[in-house]
Structures are given as structure tokens and as C-alpha cells.
Amino acid sequence: MNASIKFYQTGTFTVGNRLLSPEQRSVQASLERSNAINSGHRACQGCGEALGARYAVDAAMRAVNGQLIAANATGCLEVFSTPYPETSWQLPWIHSLFGNAAAVGTGIAAALKVKGRQDVRVIAQGGDGGTTDIGFGCLSGMFERNDDVLYLCYDNEAYMNTGVQRSSATPHAARTNTTMPVGPEPGAPFGQGKKLPLIAMAHEIPYVATATVADLHDLENKVERAMSMHGARYLHVLVPCPLGWGADSADTIKLARLARETGIFPVLEAERGEVTAVSKIRRRIPVEEYLRLQKRFAHLFGKPGHPEMVAAIQAEADRNICRFKLLDKTEAV
Amino acid sequence: MDKPFAITLDPGSSLANKTGSWRTMRPVYVDRLPPCNAQCPAGEDIQGWLYHAESGDYETAWRQLVRDNPFPAIMGRVCYHTCESVCNRGKLDEPVGINSVERFLGDEAITRGWRFEPPAADSGKRVLVVGAGPSGMSAAYHLRRLGHRVTVYEAGPLMGGMMRFGIPQYRLPRDVLDAEMQRIVDLGAEVRLNSKVKRIEEMMAEFDAAFLAVGAHIGKRAFIPAKDGSRILDAVSVLRSMEGEEKPMLGRRVVVYGGGNTAIDVARTARRLGATEAIIVYRRTREKMPAHDFEVEEALQEGVMVKWLSTIKQQGADGDAGALTIEKMELDEKGFPQPTGEFETLEADSLVLALGQDVDLSLLDGVPGLELKDGVVQVDPATMMAGRAGLFAGGDMVPAERNVTVAVGHGKKAARHIDAWLRGTRYAPPPKHELASFERLNTWYYSDAPKTMRPQLDLARRTGSFDEVQGGLTEDNALFEARRCLSCGNCFECDNCYGVCPDNAVIKLGPGQRFQFNYDYCKGCGICVAECPCGAIEMVAEEV
Ligand SMILES: Cc1cc2nc3c(=O)[nH]c(=O)nc-3n(C[C@H](O)[C@H](O)[C@H](O)COP(=O)(O)OP(=O)(O)OC[C@H]3O[C@@H](n4cnc5c(N)ncnc54)[C@H](O)[C@@H]3O)c2cc1C
Ligand SMILES: Cc1ncc(C[n+]2csc(CCOP(=O)(O)OP(=O)(O)O)c2C)c(N)n1
Ligand code: SF4
Ligand SMILES: [Mg+2]
Numbered sequence: 100m101n102a103s104i105k106f107y108q109t110g111t112f113t114v115g116n117r118l119l120s121p122e123q124r125s126v127q128a129s130l131e132r133s134n135a136i137n138s139g140h141r142a143c144q145g146c147g148e149a150l151g152a153r154y155a156v157d158a159a160m161r162a163v164n165g166q167l168i169a170a171n172a173t174g175c176l177e178v179f180s181t182p183y184p185e186t187s188w189q190l191p192w193i194h195s196l197f198g199n200a201a202a203v204g205t206g207i208a209a210a211l212k213v214k215g216r217q218d219v220r221v222i223a224q225g226g227d228g229g230t231t232d233i234g235f236g237c238l239s240g241m242f243e244r245n246d247d248v249l250y251l252c253y254d255n256e257a258y259m260n261t262g263v264q265r266s267s268a269t270p271h272a273a274r275t276n277t278t279m280p281v282g283p284e285p286g287a288p289f290g291q292g293k294k295l296p297l298i299a300m301a302h303e304i305p306y307v308a309t310a311t312v313a314d315l316h317d318l319e320n321k322v323e324r325a326m327s328m329h330g331a332r333y334l335h336v337l338v339p340c341p342l343g344w345g346a347d348s349a350d351t352i353k354l355a356r357l358a359r360e361t362g363i364f365p366v367l368e369a370e371r372g373e374v375t376a377v378s379k380i381r382r383r384i385p386v387e388e389y390l391r392l393q394k395r396f397a398h399l400f401g402k403p404g405h406p407e408m409v410a411a412i413q414a415e416a417d418r419n420i421c422r423f424k425l426l427d428k429t430e431a432v
Numbered sequence: 433m434d435k436p437f438a439i440t441l442d443p444g445s446s447l448a449n450k451t452g453s454w455r456t457m458r459p460v461y462v463d464r465l466p467p468c469n470a471q472c473p474a475g476e477d478i479q480g481w482l483y484h485a486e487s488g489d490y491e492t493a494w495r496q497l498v499r500d501n502p503f504p505a506i507m508g509r510v511c512y513h514t515c516e517s518v519c520n521r522g523k524l525d526e527p528v529g530i531n532s533v534e535r536f537l538g539d540e541a542i543t544r545g546w547r548f549e550p551p552a553a554d555s556g557k558r559v560l561v562v563g564a565g566p567s568g569m570s571a572a573y574h575l576r577r578l579g580h581r582v583t584v585y586e587a588g589p590l591m592g593g594m595m596r597f598g599i600p601q602y603r604l605p606r607d608v609l610d611a612e613m614q615r616i617v618d619l620g621a622e623v624r625l626n627s628k629v630k631r632i633e634e635m636m637a638e639f640d641a642a643f644l645a646v647g648a649h650i651g652k653r654a655f656i657p658a659k660d661g662s663r664i665l666d667a668v669s670v671l672r673s674m675e676g677e678e679k680p681m682l683g684r685r686v687v688v689y690g691g692g693n694t695a696i697d698v699a700r701t702a703r704r705l706g707a708t709e710a711i712i713v714y715r716r717t718r719e720k721m722p723a724h725d726f727e728v729e730e731a732l733q734e735g736v737m738v739k740w741l742s743t744i745k746q747q748g749a750d751g752d753a754g755a756l757t758i759e760k761m762e763l764d765e766k767g768f769p770q771p772t773g774e775f776e777t778l779e780a781d782s783l784v785l786a787l788g789q790d791v792d793l794s795l796l797d798g799v800p801g802l803e804l805k806d807g808v809v810q811v812d813p814a815t816m817m818a819g820r821a822g823l824f825a826g827g828d829m830v831p832a833e834r835n836v837t838v839a840v841g842h843g844k845k846a847a848r849h850i851d852a853w854l855r856g857t858r859y860a861p862p863p864k865h866e867l868a869s870f871e872r873l874n875t876w877y878y879s880d881a882p883k884t885m886r887p888q889l890d891l892a893r894r895t896g897s898f899d900e901v902q903g904g905l906t907e908d909n910a911l912f913e914a915r916r917c918l919s920c921g922n923c924f925e926c927d928n929c930y931g932v933c934p935d936n937a938v939i940k941l942g943p944g945q946r947f948q949f950n951y952d953y954c955k956g957c958g959i960c961v962a963e964c965p966c967g968a969i970e971m972v973a974e975e976v
Pocket of ligand 1: 510511512562563564565566567568585586587588591592593594595598599600627628629630645646647648668671693694697795826827828829834835836837839
């Protein structure tokens, strides 16, 4: 069979593919996937975080033959998975505080080193609040010391577990319970917030990447690549939240896809501070198509609406497209 | 207590928490009807056989195909493939080359000598089939498979009907036709050649049922005033004589009158017989021509000329037996051609009329209860049974589009109803699934892949010989083409639902077994439905 043939079954975007050899298929397609987060968890219908965490941890489990320990910050992921005495986790898993998952990860890695267990690897994970805000000091320290931990941030763009408050990863103009859609500049203020992947890159650690739940193959490849390295590594995964975003539960993956295809969420990979690869946009679309599906942006539309804010968000997407070269050369920006 | 410090309870699994109780809607797997299947006049399960071809299992694909149509190699050459015009992939880039893959499978079967599975147990019933064209032979095949004894009476010296005595060899090589006809004989259908049925009613006593498929072979005439010695022929006779020893004498300048596919075939045949000029005279414009445009295009490439908006008024004007008087036409507002009173003269060694065909209904004389209208036999379109009990008919002799695929479809349908009729029951076709419309697909998951073109014979060789014009696909290309199919409305086991469920509520049953929902944990979010590429899952309201 011709290996260069590229179309749906082999150049596939789907999870699996009956025509590929098993080792070429995604971890999620496999009957042997570890299902790191088991059924019965209490995440909302269509939770992107539950999905993103299973994608990432299952891939990490496969990469290290199941020899994995996780530290987990307080947040939805911890709360919905582990109401004592029940847990969904099917790997050694330690609940840290809201702000110190990176430090706990560092500690586990240090203990394993002392014990001479080179075979066991460590991940630390948390939400965007636990990562970009309260946990930022611990995380930056982990990066700076180049501790042997993969940190996974599941970015649902607000403090969802406590009822949707703004974080420094909340997008501009989005409604949260602390950025209400009132006044002349409704929603989360423009000119604030931080881009943690870029800050992580500034630490010049071995590996930094972003991914979404819409592109499983890409996400799994990145986890696998990260687990093949040692030292501090960071993966930032966009995980839509139907409840906090005011979106249909069926649209979780679609929203992640649109975030990438609009340029709003650049999907890239960097080593030692240099971008090494970006996911190109396949079918470019205006941000409006993405925003309209989410009630947290509802005040931008309708009467009178805020076309200037939509334009400002479009400009942010366009800037990403230019800055990270998200379009193929043939397409004009 | 041997628990660690400060621990009083065992860790329990969240599996105890049946989150399925949250659900108000539930996903269910469905099969939807792909548009290609819905369109196919022979009722082929196109998506179904492409599925097997995709994995390179051509024999299974062929077997799936011949469940409905025993002539893949013929279809892959002469079928007008309306399936491709409705193919959902056409809305993405270009339709799947269904017809070329079908031909590939048919040719593979001939090369590798695949045979039909033996028929079901003998029913003891005898069925008469009249006419060994596509319709009759399709019926014979399906009746044989159902275990009936079949005798085919054929007036002509060979099997194939219009596929042999109409369709020229450069479109359908005779070894291909022979191979697919013979396979039905090998299945145990008895074919009596040179056996014309004169009175069907007289034969009905010998058989339990009969299927008539005598086609339409009488060339229609037009009244054209002509001088003695002028050569006026009809297209069907010309094409039929191509199959005999004596090739027709058409001369160097041949004029063909008519605008259908038959006109095109005659003109192209004339070119191959050595005519320096083959000119089609047609009343209307190219857009209005009933012939398929791809055939017009091929004919033009081969040097066939067409006089659009023209009629023939007279032959032999001014004492010149070869002179044709042509009148220019123009289209009125309604698109009908109207005479202009402008004339010209065209020199021709022969004039071939290709104005359509009538059915020879003489064998039906004396059959009670029959209804004949517009020169064809009326049948119940649901069963193909004519006014007389036990007498069924199909193909060109009944009211329908006249082409091979429709004829084959009639044969199949009639066979099923004859079978039921012989058993004293009624055949109830399985209920049709809902259409797998383009809107149901999530096309994000299919990568771009343009259609593979079939090679064509060089022009120089085309006009000089009767070699087949259209080539076949290589295996690589056929595989590529099959894999372009989107599998509209039917699970192709891409694992998307299994992967995208945040609650692991999809159970993967393994190759060929598809998937199952675990409703204990499915919360009804609907992501699997949204992300199913081919639209094979549906949300339904949960009963409360
Ligand atoms: C020139 C030409 C080109 C065509 N090209 C195409 C094409 O490319 N694609 C396509 O789909 N269709 C094409 N068609 C149409 C197609 O050939 C017919 O629609 C089709 O063959 C009809 O099948 P049938 O079985 O009803 O009849 P036929 O194919 O006409 O077969 C009827 C058979 O019955 C026999 N018969 C007749 N009377 C008796 C009797 N009393 N007793 C015993 N036997 C009898 C005849 O000898 C004949 O063999 C073409 C037609 C013509 C004329
Ligand atoms: C020190 C401290 N402050 C506040 C809280 C309350 N708290 C628990 S989870 C959470 C928000 C979590 O947000 P994020 O990290 O984005 O995770 P998400 O729930 O959105 O997945 C807060 C504020 C806490 N547990 N500890
Ligand atoms: S894509 Fe495949 S199933 Fe869909 S219409 Fe085309 S051939 Fe049929
Ligand atoms: Mg969050």
C-alpha cells in the first residue's frame, strides 16, 4: 500500500482508523488506554477539562508504561474526580493545595531521585487559576530550577470550580461573575491578563507547548514528546467549559477547534525558548463565529452590541496569526 | 486496622456513581441512507462495497456489490452513474469516482475468476425469462440465487441485448460482456439462443411465472421525402450489423439525424469505419441535447461534427441523390425549435436516423388483462407485475428511463416479487433509512483528496480502431478513490465517539463490531453526535 496516500482514513483527523497499524493509532483509540479518569466522575455534561485531562494523562501513562505519579491542584478537576472516599483516578494521585501543585510535583520528583527510582515519572496539573494566578510563584520556581516535572495546565479561562470568576487567563470582554457585562467596557477588561506559555518559554526550559481538545493527535504527540525529555516541561491545554462559557455541551470540541481556526488560541511547540512548530490554520474563520456560540460574549452582539470589541478581539487573533505564522505561506494574512 | 496513618476508609471507585441518571437526551447509533445508494437505479449498496474496497478487500467488496447487480465490469463502463452527481463528497471537492471503482472491481473479478456463490435450495418452481438483455439476465441471476429454475429465451444469436447490439465495442469490449453473461449461465440459468418467443400466452402453461424484457429495437422513422437510390438507414440496424460479419457500408460522408446517445454512438462508429466526415444534425442546442455531455465531448474530440439547430427537410434535391436539404431552426421562448425558412445543402453518402426506438409488442397478442400505453407495457411500479397474474416485465419495454442500470434494477425488483408471488406472499422491501444528507456530516474530519481521473486512449488510436476508449484505474488509484468515500450515514469505526466522550461511556466492541453506549455513565452531552464524521449517531429525548 502506498504510504504517501493522504486522505481520511490515513491522513486522518479522527481518533482512530481501522486501516492504520495499531501503533500508529491514537492512545484514545486503543482498548488498552488507561482511562486515567474513570467513569462516574462528577464533571458537568460535555466537560472539556475531564476530556483534556484524560487525553493528556492517558498519553503520559502510555509513554512511561504506567509508571506515573500526579500532583493535582485544587479546582474542578480535583473536586469532580475525587469526593472522598470515591475517586476516578486510576494512577497514584496526590491532591495539593490550590496554589502549590508545581511545588508538590517538585517534591515528588526529588523524593524519587533520592530513592533512585528513575523509572517513575511525575506530572503536576491544575486549572488556569491554580496555574497562572495563585500557583504562579511555585511554577516559575519549578521552571527556573528545571525540576523533572511535566506541568499540565487545563485552561478553561476562569475559576470555574468556585462559580466562574475571572483569572489572568480569562479572555478580554468575556463575562464572568467578577467581570459583569455592564458599563461602557463590559466583561473582562482589555489590556490585562497574561500568556503563560510565552512566560514559560521565557524561562528557556526544555519544552513548552500548547494544545486543545480538538486535535487529539497533536495533543498526544506533545505529551509523548514531553515525556521523552527530562527537566521542567509545560503543556497548556485549552479545555472549553460549557457551564462557564455558556455554551452547548455538545460544542466543547467544536469550540476548541474554532479557537484554533480563528487564531485566538495559537497552537505551538517551543524548545529552550524558541518556537519549533506551529499548527497551521486549516480553514480560517472570523472570531465572530467562535464568540457567538458562547453566552459569555452575548453582550457583544444584539442591540446595541459592541462591534468595536469584536473588532478588537479579531485584531488579537490576527496578531497571533502574524506573530506565530499560523497561515500557510500561500494564504495572505 | 492496617490502614495508613490518618486513613479510615478505603478509597472507593467513582464507578459507584451512576452519572447516567443526569441525562435528559440519549445518543443512539443509527444507519442513514447514503445519497449514492438512494440514487442507484439498481439499488446497489455503494457505500457498503466501497467500505470493503477501502481496506483492499476487493473480493468482499465485489461480493457485496453483486448482491444487487451482477454486472460490475459492464456498469463500470456504461452506467451513467447518477450516484456521482448526488455524492456528498461533491460538495467538498469532487464526487467519489464510484463508477471507476466499480469497474476496477468488475475487472478484478474477471481476471481472478471469482464466481457467484451457489444458489439457495431448489424451489422446484420454473420461471421463464424472455430476452437476454441486462434486464432479463439480471432477473435470471436473482431468480437463480433464490433457488428457482430459470429458462431464458433469446431471439438473437448471443446474450447481452442492446449492450451487444447497440453499445459499440469501444465503450464495452465484448470479452467483458461475455464474461459477465457467462457467469450467470454458470450459476445454472438455462439460456436458449436464437429462440424468439412469438406468443407469450402459449408458453405460460409451461412455467409458474414469466419475466419479459424484450427491449425496444424498432428504430423510429421520420418522414423525409427522398429520391430512389438514396441510402437511409436506422441507427439500431447499423449498430447491430457491427456485430455481424458484414460491416455496414456507410460511405465517406455520413450524416446522422438525432440528438441522443445513439446518434453519438453511430457517428463515432462511422468515424471508426473510415468516414472522413460524420455529421450529426440535431434540432436544438448542445445544452438541450439528450446525449450526455461527456459523450458529446468525446465525439467532438474524435472529429465528429454537429450541426446544431437544424432539421433535414428532404433528401435528393435537384436530382442529386446524396444531397440533404437542411433547414435552420431557432428556439422560441419556451425552448422549442421553430423553422426559420433558411436552407442549406449537405452532401452525404448515407443518412442514419437515430430518432429513438419502439417496442415490438407482438408477442403479447392475446394476453388478457394487459394495459398498453404509449407503446409500452404498463406494470405495477411496486412489483413490476403486468395486468396478467404471474406475468412481469421490465427494462426498455415498460415506462421508465431507458438505460442499462434501470433495466438491471427492474430485473432485481421483479425477481424478488416473482419469488414472493410463487410463495403466495408479498415481498415487503425493508424500510428505508433516513437520508444521510450533507448537513449531517462533520466534514472537518475528512482530509482533502481530489478525484482520480481515468486514463483515456490516445485520439489517434481512438478513431482508427474499436479499442476501448476509457481506461481503468490501477490498484493504487482504485484504493485511493475508494478511500475518498465519506461513508455517509454509516459507522466506519473511526473511534471518534469512543475518544471524545468525557465520561468514557462508549464501549468499543472491536473490529467490525462497532460501538455501544454505556448508559450507566452517559450524561447525554451530545459531543459524540457532534463529532461523528458521518452522521451515524442521533440524540433522542429520554423518556421521563
Ligand atoms: C446505441 C445505444 C447505446 C446505448 N448506450 C447506453 C449506455 O451507454 N448506458 C446505458 O445505461 N444504456 C445505454 N443504452 C440503453 C440500454 O442499452 C437499454 O436501455 C438496455 O439495454 C435495455 O435493456 P433491456 O434488457 O430492457 O432490453 P435489451 O437490452 O434491448 O434486451 C432485450 C433482448 O430481448 C431479445 N428479444 C426481443 N424480443 C424477443 C422475443 N420475442 N423473444 C426472445 N427474445 C427477444 C432481444 O434480442 C434482446 O437481446 C443504449 C442504447 C442504445 C440503442
Ligand atoms: C488558597 C485558596 N484560595 C481559594 C480557594 C478556592 N478555590 C478552589 S478552586 C478555585 C478556583 C479554581 O480555578 P482554576 O484553577 O481555574 O480551576 P477550574 O476549577 O477552573 O478547573 C478556588 C478559587 C482555595 N481552594 N484555596
Ligand atoms: S461519499 Fe461515499 S457514501 Fe457518501 S455519497 Fe459519496 S460514495 Fe456515497
Ligand atoms: Mg479554570
